[in-house]
Amino acid sequence: MTVRLVPLSLVLLWLGIGFGWRAWLQWRRYGGSGIMLFRSGRWMQHLRELGLVALSAMLIGQAAHFSFSPAVLERVALGSLAAAGVRFWSGVGLFAAGTVLMVVAQLDLGASWRVGFDTRNRPGLVTDGLYGLVRNPIYLALFVVLVGYLGMIPTWISLLLTIGTFVGIRVQVLDEEAFLTRTYGTAYRDYARRVGRFLPGVGCLV
Numbered sequence: 001m002t003v004r005l006v007p008l009s010l011v012l013l014w015l016g017i018g019f020g021w022r023a024w025l026q027w028r029r030y031g032g033s034g035i036m037l038f039r040s041g042r043w044m045q046h047l048r049e050l051g052l053v054a055l056s057a058m059l060i061g062q063a064a065h066f067s068f069s070p071a072v073l074e075r076v077a078l079g080s081l082a083a084a085g086v087r088f089w090s091g092v093g094l095f096a097a098g099t100v101l102m103v104v105a106q107l108d109l110g111a112s113w114r115v116g117f118d119t120r121n122r123p124g125l126v127t128d129g130l131y132g133l134v135r136n137p138i139y140l141a142l143f144v145v146l147v148g149y150l151g152m153i154p155t156w157i158s159l160l161l162t163i164g165t166f167v168g169i170r171v172q173v174l175d176e177e178a179f180l181t182r183t184y185g186t187a188y189r190d191y192a193r194r195v196g197r198f199l200p201g202v203g204c205l206v
Helices: 003-030 043-068 070-076 085-111 137-152 155-186 186-194
Strands: none
Touching: 003 043, 003 070, 003 085, 003 137, 043 070, 043 137, 043 155, 070 137, 070 186, 137 186
């Protein structure tokens, strides 16, 4: 495998593990895939979920260009697109670390793991494992993955995907927190007062 194939291989691995393998494991253990995309009945939520699908497609598409036709990306490059050096391998390391963090956080959720947002489901409040350190470790993992991706493929597209995803997740988290507060009441409020939103001790509810 040439070095230029590394980003594409990592993206496909990330998607395969995070969605394919995890959905298969969820089905085997709990009888359902956990994929709840486009089930909320709310167009804004559907738009954010469509953004997740589009993000995945953009990550694959740009990584494929990087692997097989890197000249196409030169016009949107932020710097050198050389597939080597400290920046590139630091990006590889961050992407891999984010993937590991994602897997651990997904496993910590157990039967409560979901992709998408369906207010009709109340699988239970998870507050241990990584969720005892931060309230949203999967979203944190996604941030780490995208920063790593930006390091591997430094283009305006990568930067805009990172910023756009951060904004989208920020809105999503506020929506989820409102739902969790309505659903679990005092139990969630007490948990959110002592555990940070994305980093330990940062973003605790008051």
